[in-house]
Amino acid sequence: MSNLHDSKNTGSSSEVEPEISQTELEALMKKVDKESTFRKLEGFQYKLVYVIAVLFSCYHLYTGMFGMFAAQIQRSVHLAFAFALVFLLYPARQKSSNRIGIVDYITAALAVFTGLYLTINYQHIMTAAGNYTQTDLLFGILGVLFTLEAARRVVGTPIVVIAASFLIYAYFGNYFPGFLSHRGYSVERIVTHMYYTTEGILGIPLGVSSTFIFLFLLFGAFLERTGIGKLFIDIANAIAGWASGGPAKVAVITSALEGTISGSSVANTVGSGSFTIPMMKRLGYRPEFAAAVEASASTGGQIMPPIMGAAAFLMAEFIGMPYIEIAKAAAIPALLYFLGVLISVHFEAKRLGLKGVSRSELPTVWSVIKERGHLFVPLVAIIYVLTEGSTPVRAALVGLAFSVAAGMIKKETRMSLADIINALEAGARSALGVAIACATAGIIVGVVTLTGVGLKMANGLVDLAGGNLLLTLMFTMVASLILGMGAPTTANYVITSTIAAPALVLLGVPVLAAHMFVFYFGIVADITPPVALAAYAGAGIAKADPFKTGVTATKLAIGAFIIPYIFVFSPQIILIGSTSLGIVQNLTTAICGMTGIGAAMIGYCLANMSLAERILFFVGGLMLIDPGIWTDIAGVVMLVTGIIIQIRKKKVSQSASLGA
Template sequence: MRSLLGLRPNLTLDRVTAGLAVCLALFHIMTAQFGLLPGLQQRIVHLTVILALIFLSSASRSAKGGRARFGSHLWLNLCLALLAIVAGGFTYLVEETISDSSRIGTMTTGSLVIGVLLIVLCLEAARQVLGLAFPLIVLVGVAYIIWGGALPPPLDHPPVSFSRAIEFLYFSPEGIFGLALGVSATYLVLFVIFGAFMSHSGLNDFTFDLSRSLLHRSTGGLAKIAVTSSGVVASVTGSDMANAASTGAVTIPLMIRAGYPRAFAAAVEAVASNGAQLMPPVMGTAAFLMAEIVRVPYGEVVLAAALPGFLYYVLVYAIIHLRSARLGLRGGEESSLSAWRILCSRGHLVLPILILLYMVVVAEVSIMRAAYYSVLSVILVTFLRRNTWMKPPAILRALRDGGFSAMGIGVACALVGIVMGVFGVTGLGLKLSGALIELAGGNVVVLLLLTALTSLILGTGLPTLPTYIILAILVAPALIQLGIDPLAAHLFIFYFGNVSSVTPPVALNVIITASIARSNFWETGWLAIRMSLATFLLPFAFVIDPALILRGDPDPASVIVAVILALAGLLALAVALEGYWRSKVPVLLRLLGGVGAIILVVGKYPIALMGAALFVPIVWHQWRTRGIAKEL
């Protein structure tokens, strides 16, 4: 191998994979500028490069793994990368056949073989980057297409042969190369690249330094700094796990040194990073597909998600404040720079975010053009100050990281296409949606509870994107049929699908932060659930009162009332959870206040006032013991 490559295998493969990742990023930037490839060619090239990149990355890791793994894993992944290129090349040549639905039924034996090969490659690539759960579900779906006709009613469907199933999943625009991969291949990857450029522009350091300067004297200053910096960066990158690992490596040790328990410090970072997919402007992969499925501009999704995203962080801040006050942690080390100096020297780094929001929400520029101009704006904005110049090495690193970050998203979207194809061929989605309505007895509240439970169960084994897609096909139509606003229904399942990142037994964010903090996983997970209870309550709140997500043409007064009630409820919930305000709160009053807080959050005026009444005993107790508290 040394003589064949002329260099150390791991060094050569590192360079090849990095170069391919840069090429993938450049390909999407160039096609955004000069026009997409015709037909399905854009999607085919996108998927081919991503599959090759995944297998080459695995081969590179195998080369670094020593002699025990060098032989089998290295060569196997190199062969898989080569097969991906062959399958992609063949598919590119017959692209016109795939695009032409009238030619369904004319697939040759060679196309059948390539179709099977491509499906297998997608499953294996997903296993390597996403884990085993999602590929297994997809495999069960493919088996259901082929053998589901033999099942008893109502699960049966008209018989579909093996060749017909492969033809539909591979040889039609409703399968692998369907809507989900189209979103990934056009503008989703551009947002991933945008996040990579923002990370390399110095935004992380800027947000950390600014929040440290502003919050260092505040009660719980260091924990609030962690939430602020993680929240801002994660909302741009849209990657919760990557943010938990990168930002957590800095913030968690600082919190522990300041006196926070290890599990609490880890939970704070996990929950702050989890907001990556709830807070605009990027919001992760599923939000872009949501816009396509609901058929609304992405700007509407951003506006709808803004207030719930803000309220999510309100509960996190309130819990941090109360816990810090109870522990006597009044702040962190004083920053050597004033907030004004930090803003003057690096405040311009926030401009690309504002530019993106303006183009998406105000100017209503096409989402692909908005993403493209946002990427360019990052580079241009850094040149406003010499100390923030983005030099060629940093640009190359951003392109490389953007390409690598696209791997999991691209292959997940390919498998999502297969899932959508399974439901399309078998009609399973309509059957299960009808069954849910029947099970709920036509009751909206019961259906919402069933939906939440289903989302939590699916989310324990799947990433947010496949969880959302499966529920969007199975459950969302039932919610909409019972009169719920379409965007509210999709945001409802999106929120509950996102909970898995901080909810054991999976809780990937918690695994990452607990390993950094060296804390107990289950203790950290329990604290993370408490801090992220807004994720469980807000979906019910904006379904009951769509004014909270600016739906249903609400007047300003309705929006203000909805926000005030939710805000008051979440602050009250923080007191009930922590059992502390200005002094310790008795258990019975905590239970009473907790019920009142939930009613405040999910209840619509005037019912929500009952929740406020239930919280009055806590206010009276605090006044009697230590006086009325200052505002949090």
């Protein structure tokens, strides 16, 4: 991630000095992002970790090009590499020394051997048929414990508590009341199920991490080395820098583009925000609003095709749908999300009378394309390969090859051998949090498959809502937001997709719509108070109130709270049962609807709004987003009425100004 952020320093925004020092940025990241608490190593220790990281990437390049190993071997080697890097890079205590101690070396070595135990004893484990030895049991226990400890170090304590609670439930099942009760399982049964089958730690989440996700993260690291960050921010400046409130719109467009190669809300907020937030503040935006714009836009990166957050790859595997179909289904909702943020930014700029940057000070789109447009080639190549029906693994490899080749076209984007090796190291580091989160999520999935609690909880959720779909959706939303306060999006999605999504399917919601629903709310937890890590990061840069920033970000990202309900009740918006004409119609009305909702959130369209006008615009916008003839007619009538009122208000205001 850091390479992309560094590359921005040479972009058009580099003339604006950040208001927060690099030291302050690093301290802020350590507060809000557990993955940023790694040791800063030097000398031999740095070289050792560097080499392991490069080998980690080389392993995945080799298996991607020449074929994956058997599932258990592919995943256990992936886990062993992740264990090695986590226990060497991340201290047991945050205030520990920046040097690796002897205990860390021993822990890392034992963790690596535990990770490789299944690979070394593959034939024995596969033919054991449940007759595991005491040594098998010992290493199974160690595997579970090392996974939880690695998660504590690199992901955070909340996910460890959740996973441990599921393990306790598996053991003490006969003590639980009602539909949660089950006969309970022995320690041996739980441990072997968790560590020696593809239903637990080595299950689907880690499988996706060890194939698709790692290679796409590596692809992102290579793109960063080409300096694509400068292309993103320059193209955004050329498109929107001159408009009302230009810097804020640049922040939104840049973050949307970054979403194609990065899925971290917090990292995007800090990387982009260190430059865009001071620009917005100097233009005249309130600190809370500036921070909220960056946080909401950066959070939306995980829903932005063609390369979305890691959870999207998990979704494709869980529901057995090609990844390109997931990306296609997410396209309209993602467009509406970012459009909603842009519209809110525009109306706020109009309300405050904020101008953009002079066109003479900005690059033109053509000049940017001429200078660095070739860096878009890898993204185009990935989209083409995916649409041709190839696997995500092949698409990522093609993207990697094209990122190197495209960079070679011009000297300023050309990668040296050192740059390529550094990209291999950076890609491996960026994969650690996802790999360990997926392994820990596997524990949760393992307990669900072992006890059958997933279907029980789905039925319980439906019963609690009295079979009412809207209530079930609301309960699911709240659960996703709460889980998102302590678990990363990948783990959040795994939990909700195994427990809450089945409840929606039971009530007749299409499988894709049900999974997209929980996926969305797992993401927006990053900007939803009281935790709102992305908003907190933005507030730290803007020196603003974190809670107010979170509330403002929630208003800006209102589309992410509305759209999931729309595609459950009207799945045409995610291309289920839609026609080409229907898509155009739905998209047109939805854009008008988001304009109405954005105006209502800010309280301004052509003039300041009263409460009644805001309600009129909001309800009218909501009607237009919901596909349907009658809702569209009602929405148009409401918005036209609201606009007429606004025109009259503006005329009165102008007359009063002239009279004065």
